[in-house]
Amino acid sequence: MRLNARKAIAAIAMVCSVSAAHADTIRFGAILPLTGPGAVIGTEQMRGIQFATDKANASGGVRGNKIEIVFEDNQAKPDQSVLSFNKLADLEKLPMIFTAYSGPSLAMAPLATRKKVLLVNAGAQADKLATASPYLVNTLPTIGDEVKILTRFLAADGKKQGAILYENDAAGIAGRDDFVKYYPEAGGTILAQEPTAFGQTDYRPALLKLADAKPQVMLVSITAGLLQMAQQYKQLGLSFTVAGTSFFADPDAIADSASEGFIHTQVRIDAPPALDAEFKAKYGVPMEFFVRQYYNAMQIMLTVTDTLLAEGKPLTGEAMHDALFRIGKFQGLIPLEFKSNTATVPLDINIMKGGKDVTLKQMSSD
Amino acid sequence: MLALQLACNGIVTGCALGIVAVSFSFIYATTKLFHVAHAGVYTLGGYLAWAMLGHGFPAPLAVLASIAGCTALGALIQSQLYARLEAKRATHLVVLIASLGMLAVIQNILAAVFSANILRFDLPWGARVVHLGGNVRLTVTQILTVSVSLLAYAGIMMFSHGTILGKQIRGVASNPFLAEITRLQPRRVHVYVMAIASALVCLPGILTPMDFGLQPYNGVTPLLTATIAMIAGGVGSITGAFVLAVVIAELQNLSLLLIPGEWSIGVTFFIFVIFMLFRPTGLFAARR
Numbered sequence: 001m002r003l004n005a006r007k008a009i010a011a012i013a014m015v016c017s018v019s020a021a022h023a024d025t026i027r028f029g030a031i032l033p034l035t036g037p038g039a040v041i042g043t044e045q046m047r048g049i050q051f052a053t054d055k056a057n058a059s060g061g062v063r064g065n066k067i068e069i070v071f072e073d074n075q076a077k078p079d080q081s082v083l084s085f086n087k088l089a090d091l092e093k094l095p096m097i098f099t100a101y102s103g104p105s106l107a108m109a110p111l112a113t114r115k116k117v118l119l120v121n122a123g124a125q126a127d128k129l130a131t132a133s134p135y136l137v138n139t140l141p142t143i144g145d146e147v148k149i150l151t152r153f154l155a156a157d158g159k160k161q162g163a164i165l166y167e168n169d170a171a172g173i174a175g176r177d178d179f180v181k182y183y184p185e186a187g188g189t190i191l192a193q194e195p196t197a198f199g200q201t202d203y204r205p206a207l208l209k210l211a212d213a214k215p216q217v218m219l220v221s222i223t224a225g226l227l228q229m230a231q232q233y234k235q236l237g238l239s240f241t242v243a244g245t246s247f248f249a250d251p252d253a254i255a256d257s258a259s260e261g262f263i264h265t266q267v268r269i270d271a272p273p274a275l276d277a278e279f280k281a282k283y284g285v286p287m288e289f290f291v292r293q294y295y296n297a298m299q300i301m302l303t304v305t306d307t308l309l310a311e312g313k314p315l316t317g318e319a320m321h322d323a324l325f326r327i328g329k330f331q332g333l334i335p336l337e338f339k340s341n342t343a344t345v346p347l348d349i350n351i352m353k354g355g356k357d358v359t360l361k362q363m364s365s366d
Numbered sequence: 367m368l369a370l371q372l373a374c375n376g377i378v379t380g381c382a383l384g385i386v387a388v389s390f391s392f393i394y395a396t397t398k399l400f401h402v403a404h405a406g407v408y409t410l411g412g413y414l415a416w417a418m419l420g421h422g423f424p425a426p427l428a429v430l431a432s433i434a435g436c437t438a439l440g441a442l443i444q445s446q447l448y449a450r451l452e453a454k455r456a457t458h459l460v461v462l463i464a465s466l467g468m469l470a471v472i473q474n475i476l477a478a479v480f481s482a483n484i485l486r487f488d489l490p491w492g493a494r495v496v497h498l499g500g501n502v503r504l505t506v507t508q509i510l511t512v513s514v515s516l517l518a519y520a521g522i523m524m525f526s527h528g529t530i531l532g533k534q535i536r537g538v539a540s541n542p543f544l545a546e547i548t549r550l551q552p553r554r555v556h557v558y559v560m561a562i563a564s565a566l567v568c569l570p571g572i573l574t575p576m577d578f579g580l581q582p583y584n585g586v587t588p589l590l591t592a593t594i595a596m597i598a599g600g601v602g603s604i605t606g607a608f609v610l611a612v613v614i615a616e617l618q619n620l621s622l623l624l625i626p627g628e629w630s631i632g633v634t635f636f637i638f639v640i641f642m643l644f645r646p647t648g649l650f651a652a653r654r
Binding site: 037212 | 372375481486493503578579619623628630
């Protein structure tokens with residue numbers, strides 16, 4: 001009799017634990033620059049993830065499970081990112097972490113491989129990210145993909161004398177190296193190149209030296225301080241074309257008259273008007289590029305989570321990684337396909353005009 | 367055209383650095399303390415002005431209030447931190463560590479209150495471009511930086527040589543033991559020195575971010591360059607610190623004519639290392 005009572009209690013406990021597991025909170029991580037020179041972009045990225053999470057939770061979560069994101073501030077610094085990664089992976093036991101910025105993402109990539117934690121990047125674009133780790137997936141093309149398209153466009157537009165202003169870090173150097181590789185292939189000649197440090201905002205000496213080479217176009221491969229660069233470019237009265245990649249998606253710089261005429265490639269990712277209005281009602285600002293990118297990335301992860309829960313598989317980094325590639329094609333804000341660790345997406349060439357980003361030409365990253 | 371524009375930019379940067387160097391030299395020559403927290407006072411000045419302008423205060427009032435804030439902080443650091451450590455016979459190394467700690471505290475408070483983002487002064491008149499002939503273009507902010515820095519340099523020279531307090535400060539700097547015996551009250555003088563130097567450093571602390579934007583960790587690089595200018599100029603020489611700061615900034619800018627930008631800082635400081643080997647007391651040391 002006593003044995004039966006024990007069995008009954010154990011059975012009740014088991015049923016309770018199973019139902020608790022079904023209505024659990026699923027936790028993911030995000031290591032982003034929430035302060036420092038990259039904070040404007042980092043805040044957009046955080047809002048994109050949180051907005052998608054809030055919408056999912058408001059509609060009942062994923063198969064009844066609420067989603068929660070643990071945010072960590074890395075100030076876009078690789079060393080700080082490693083500390084945050086270890087905290088989220090080892091202490092919090094999170095299976096998936098969003099990342100941004102090339103230096104930090106590359107620093108965390110070996111740890112992701114070793115600990116089998118899925119790293120999802122929807123903002124950084126250094127070429128090395130494509131092969132840094134099997135557990136690092138990129139929902140946007142590398143700088144190389146963008147620069148290749150940009151150089152062809154510039155050469156076709158008759159701008160065959162180029163100069164490069166680049167940030168002396170992983171992302172900036174990748175942009176420079178790609179331009180050095182693809183611009184001559186497109187028929188262009190590189191006349192000069194000058195580096196600048198991340199976070200430093202005195203671009204005048206470098207701009208003057210580059211201007212002295214009399215280029216028709218200047219590739220700018222910097223991830224912070226675009227507004228200051230644009231203002232100094234205008235103050236110095238320079239007139240050559242300024243070109244860049246999706247790093248130019250800085251709302252403050254686009255809105256400033258100093259950036260009038262800047263050309264750049266841009267991953268095409270539009271938000272439906274209703275979604276944009278909902279976001280604006282919540283945060284008081286439009287759904288900018290990196291908000292849309294990370295909203296889209298979160299939607300992909302929600303699809304992966306839903307698939308694994310439907311299959312009754314555990315939510316581990318390894319299982320999420322395998323499910324992502326098994327699903328392959330995703331239709332979030334944009335059609336996106338994972339043929340490799342870096343997704344194939346639509347890509348545009350834009351020009352900054354009247355405080356807005358206007359599309360000149362539509363293409364695809366492959 | 368390139369050389370002339372680079373030279374003009376060098377003068378702007380050099381003048382701002384010159385005031386940082388002069389103020390740091392003023393403190394070091396008198397108190398013999400390596401006041402690293404001076405970089406924090408420099409940064410605070412910019413943030414105070416930015417906050418007041420943001421709240422609609424007129425620019426002159428914002429500048430005066432920022433100077434008052436920096437002056438008070440400088441005096442407070444001397445009277446409540448360094449003087450107490452000195453009373454406990456702390457070594458210069460301990461004071462240096464305390465100063466580093468103070469710098470970290472100021473930077474972190476600024477980052478917490480204002481965020482670590484790049485903040486921009488919303489002063490359209492400051493970005494207005496002035497054509498100086500020879501195709502040289504400077505903004506109003508840059509011209510203001512040179513003018514204010516030269517006035518501040520002239521002011522501190524007049525103060526140092528033409529006022530009783532200035533002479534007392536030079537007396538304390540020259541021989542602290544004799545100053546103690548002759549009732550110059552070195553500890554009181556140290557507080558004055560720190561307050562005056564903090565007021566001075568507030569000027570480039572406001573003007574430089576008006577051009578390049580504000581960041582909480584902005585002050586360290588100018589202070590390092592200013593320290594080198596002070597040593598190469600001759601410790602205790604106001605003119606030496608100012609002139610060498612301008613020379614360093616000019617070298618950094620004009621070296622771009624010959625070498626890539628990534629080498630400019632390294633090459634500039636290498637030249638100074640060689641210079642110091644031949645004249646370790648500094649360029650203007652003999653004229654003190």
